[in-house]
Amino acid sequence: MTGTTFNATPARVYEQLWRTILARQSWSGTLVNRTKWGGDYLAELTIAPVIDRDGDLKYFLGMHRDVTKVHELEGAVHQQKARLETGTRCRTGNHRRPAGGAARGRGAGERQQTPTWRCGHHGSGLCASAT
Incomplete structure (x- = not known):
């Protein structure tokens, strides 16, 4: 194992x-x-x-x-999902502007959007090597 x-x-x-x-x-x-x-x-x-x-x-x-490997892979997917949801970024630091970034000109009581970073070295998708 x-x-x-x-x-x-x-x-x-x-x-x-x-x-x-x-x-x-x-x-x-x-x-x-x-x-x-x-x-x-x-x-x-x-x-x-x-x-x-x-x-x-x-x-x-x-x-x-x-089913050991399946269990390990499910754990890795869960960890990656948690990283993406918390807005962590790729180790390379090669990121473009946030997609759906913080909203400007918000009115009182409106929530700020959390930026979703896109990684330049992984193409246009979310970075899979987030830390």
Whole structure:
């Protein structure tokens, strides 16, 4: 894993998982799992009970996939969005005038618009390397 650390899955999640599958219902969720080398990763799981013809619970069938990278990317997108919303600028400092900048000649009680900086080295779009 790439430096991301996760807290252990809370016991209440496992309790709910077992209550659900023992009640012969499918369960889906995300857990912190451990690799055979001891590292943690996020696993998206679906577990379903398998019932025989007589209605007896025979075993459970489960599928999982590693969603660690998805979680990391979603976090990075959230951080970038927060940076853009707070008006931070590109590290290069190569910016043009604000798009939709502060309104001039505002009347009493009108809100000032927050400038959205456009980066010259990234073209006309918002800068993706904001700090």
